[in-house]
Amino acid sequence: MNLEEFKQALTNAQISLTSLPTPLKALYHDKIGNWDAAHEILEHAIDKNSAWVHAYLHRKEGDINNARYWYRRSGKPEFQGELDEECEHITTQLLLNIKRVI
Template identity: 45%
Template sequence: MVVNAAQFKASVSAAAPPPQLNAPLAALWWAAKGSWDQAHKIVQDEESSEAAWVHAYLHRIEGDLGNATYWYRRAGKSVANGSLEAEWEAIASTLLGSGRA
């Protein structure tokens, strides 16, 4: 069971995400595995602000900053300008800290 960011990060070495993850965290997990398409499929139809944040991050990875900006706005977040790794860590920590894994 994943209960914190360190455990979540360590779980990326597995073949599949932990089954108890919600959609935004599962998408973030797949993004860490380099599976952008799988991650995008998970969040593209989700309506939560958490999913929108992960969606923004995915479009930032893709290099589509216009689309990313739209999704950051939907998430109620400022456009990220740090490293992708730092943003991944911030999203994971925030989502896991919300108790909504």
């Protein structure tokens, strides 16, 4: 699945959430306007990609100090662009990771 297919699936509610890795599940919930569900999904996740999405979510809510903590945990630099750009960048990278595994 590429970024455009992911966006289309979001629009048409055609994604099976059980098939998505945790970070993409969280991004899905964020993109449909459910920040709380996205955050709850990541609450106990310990992998670096989940930490990366967790950082984005806290940046989105305006909690920059907490976001910085999660960027450090993810090993990723703090994003300097717009939130939509960051979400798209993270989603693209996570989808590429899925392709490499398959």
